[in-house]
Amino acid sequence: MYSIMMAINLRRHNPLISNLILCKRNLSGQSDYQFLQHSNLPTYYFQKSLPRLPIPKLKLTTSRFLAAVQPILDQKEYDRTVRILSDFLIGDGVELQALLQKYDNLNSHTSYISEPWFDMYLRDRNPLPLNYNPLLIMKHDTKKAYQDQLLRATNLVISSMRFWRSLQADLLEPEIYHLSAKKSDTQGFKNIMRLVPERIATYAAYAFKAFPLDMSQYKQLFGVSRIPGKGKDSLVQNENSKHILVLRAGNLYSVDVLDEEGNIENPDVILGRLHTVVKNSDANGSSTVPIGTLTSINRDEWANLRKYLTDNIGGENKRLLEREIDAALFCLCLDSNNSPRYSEENFVPLLKDLLAGDGTNRWFDKSVSLIVTADGTAAVNFEHSWGDGVAVLRYFNEIFEETTNNAFAKPSIIVNDTEKIKCVRLIKLKTDTFVENAVQKAILKNKHIMHQLNINTLKYPELNKDICKALGLSPDAIMQLSFQLAYKRAFNDYVGTYESCSTAAFRHGRTETVRPCTMATKRVCDNLERSLAKQPHLSELYALIKQCSLVHTELTKQAAMGQGFDRHLFALRYQAKLHGKELPAIYESEAYAKINHNIISTSTLSSDALLAGSFGPVVRDGLGIAYSIQNDYCGAIVSSYENERNGKEFVDCLQTAFRDISSILKHFLK
Known part of the structure; x- marks a missing residue:
């Protein structure tokens, strides 16, 4: 070193x-x-x-779009889409492509997707939890003594600050x-x-x-907050803060973790300050007006209420919001004993609470929120507009590795709670009946939404990465094929399916979409309904599965290289709106509506630090599938809304899909 x-x-x-x-x-x-x-x-x-992120050729984008919509359209609508795209290629598309190229040339410091993508996120008025903020849960520390809530929180804070200071110092x-x-x-x-x-x-x-x-x-992992605005939010950052925002039982505290020179405070000092937060909060009881709940509501409603807090009520509210909350380096949520605890047999209640819960002990607007439950389970819930999984997962992995292998705060540490009045500050926002009623309404609404949210889980050891690799198959392709098969069996249909792929290999790249529902997966699903006992048919199915893997691998490669079609079409549409042009017919077509109504939304994260991850469905009648395939098992955590999409039926069919596909693959293992 x-x-x-x-x-x-x-x-x-x-x-x-x-x-x-x-x-x-x-x-x-x-x-x-x-x-x-x-x-x-x-x-x-x-x-x-x-x-720089390349702008795909218009002809390639239209052909890729056609290939993606073919399995989800009937022949009549597909033929109509072909005609629409033929006109687009020689008409509006040419003009929009020229405008996009000009825009890209004028912004050579960034990517053509960066500003439109930020704009898309910040203009969306939907609440952040479930709709945008994802969840990552850390594995437990194998050393039980280090699972103590405050000890683990202290170590996570220290490692977070060490990560931040290393980043600042290059x-x-x-x-x-x-x-x-x-x-x-x-x-x-x-x-x-x-x-x-x-x-x-x-x-x-x-x-x-x-x-x-x-x-x-x-750079936006720390000190960033999303500020609600009427019609569009904004991101603000303070890189010189020395404090974090700590929540306990809905109470808000500003806690210094850096000294006057910007150095990380000693472990005993940080532990002492967190101990003070818990002691004071538990002594005074839960907040009667947990303002953080308002970060869970519609963004325009929250914008109006925040403005009301600062302008109509006034007092210290504006300073407290901007200096103590918005400027905090990150948010630490110390959940009380009343919150769900980890249970290997059933951790769905914990998943739901960490993903969104009732919102009373959260501030969803912070770029990163560390959550530590009463039993020491640690998680990251992050606001999504500022960045994607690459940055968050790196941070997640680094702090997990250090806190479990090289923690600074030991079980034998003696609490140092000196200077607690100066360095631990209760944030008491002034409220009135109007605000209090809004908070209670938000709590009730959150509880209602969470009651409607179903989460079903599946862990299947008979299908794993080793089997796929031994046959030269893409493990991710096999997982995506399984989702298509399960959906077909559960709901007898093929639908718009989304898999995120990072374009971080390019300057200011964000993500591109892989479309896993292909004609190749459709052929497997349609043919798999025949008897699996017929030997010749097994060979045919295996050949079709191999073709699925090849197609999916190529689609993933195209997406990672900036050669997908989703972001390109999105950017062309953005240019049309930017220049006040009438939207071309393709954007009003059934094909475009269907492919972008992502009933199956999927995301995978490969990390030795990850216990589980989850996110909400991106459409009301959809499925949010967080999945993983490891060396010894595969599995999925599936979210859905009650009476909208039957998540349990899907997971039951997913289990049979795993079983049938694994039986075929094992037959051809040498």
Whole structure:
């Protein structure tokens, strides 16, 4: 590990380092308590040389769109879509493509999708929980003593601050996807990269099959809040804050975690301050007006209420909201003993509570909310407009690894609660009957919504990554095929299906959509209804499954390389609206409506730190499928709304889909 002084010598032109690296402390034999990493390759070393997100050719986009809608349309509507796209290709599409290209040329510092995508998120008026904010739950610490709520929270806060300070100081390791880790994830690779000018560093890394990823979103992990506005929200950031927002039983506290010089406070001090929060909150009882609940409602309603709090009621409300809440580095929710606890037999109540709950002990507007329950279960619930899974998962993995393997706060630690009045501040917003009624209405509505939300889970050990890889099949393709088969059996239909794919290999890339419902998956599902006992038919089915894998792999590759069709069509539509043009017929077509009504919305995260993840359906009659396929099992957590889509029936059919597909695959294992 390189020293701080060496990092300064390498990056003299970066004033952040000289300002931040003022103080080093040694605690319990740990060198440099202040920083999580000391990368000798600066954090944003590859940022300048990242390639720009390409604008696909119009003809390719229309052909890809046609291929995606074919399995979900009848022949008559498909033929109509072909005619609409033929006109689009020689008419409106040409003009919009030219406008998009011009827009892209004028914004060479970013990607063509970045601003429209931000705009889409911030204009949506739907509530954040379930509709946007996803959930990631950490695995438990295998050392039971470290599962204590306040001890685990203290360690998570410390590691979060070490991550943040490393990021600020340009000392966090650059994010790189290593296709051949033995060759590129090495000190030798880093030493070579240090000699390469930043303007070409990304392309030099490609020679080692190493693919640097965009890190522009990382800066917004901390100190960011989404502020409700009438018609459109905004994002604000304060990078110089020294405090976090802590919630307990609906009570809000501003808790300092950095000292006056910007250094992380000692573990005993942070533990002491969190102890003070819990002690005071438990002594005074739950908040009678848990204002955080208002962050769970319709964004225009919340905008009106926030304006009412600051303008009509006044007092300290504006300062408290802006200085203590909005400016907080992140949110820490310390749930009380009344909250659900983890149970391996049934952790659905905990999932629902961490995903959204009644909202009384949450502030959903913060970019990141760490939640620690009474039994030490830890989770991250994050606001989605500012960024995507790549940045959050990196942060999630880093703090889990450190807190479980190299925690700074030990069970033997002695609580230090000195200066608690100065450094732990109760945030008491002034309210009136109007606000109090709005809060109670929000609580009741949240409870009603959560009562309607169903979550069904499935873990299936007979189908796993090892089986797929042994046959040269894409594990993700097999999972997506299983979802199509399960849906067909449960509801006898093929529908718009969404799988997110990161385009972080490009500067300011966001995501692209993979469309897993293909003619290849449809052929498997239609043919699988025949008898599985017929040997020749098994061979035919296996050939069709292999074709599914090839098609899905190609679609995923196209999406990752910025060659999907969803974002391109979205951006062309944005240009039409931007220039006041009438929307082309394709955007008013049944095909466009169907493909974008994502009844099956899926997301997978591969992480050794992840216990479970979840998100809500993106449409009322949809399914939200968080899934994983590991070396020894596959599984899914499926959300749905009561009387809208039968999630249990889907999961029952998914189990039989896993069974049937695994029986075919195992037959061909050598």
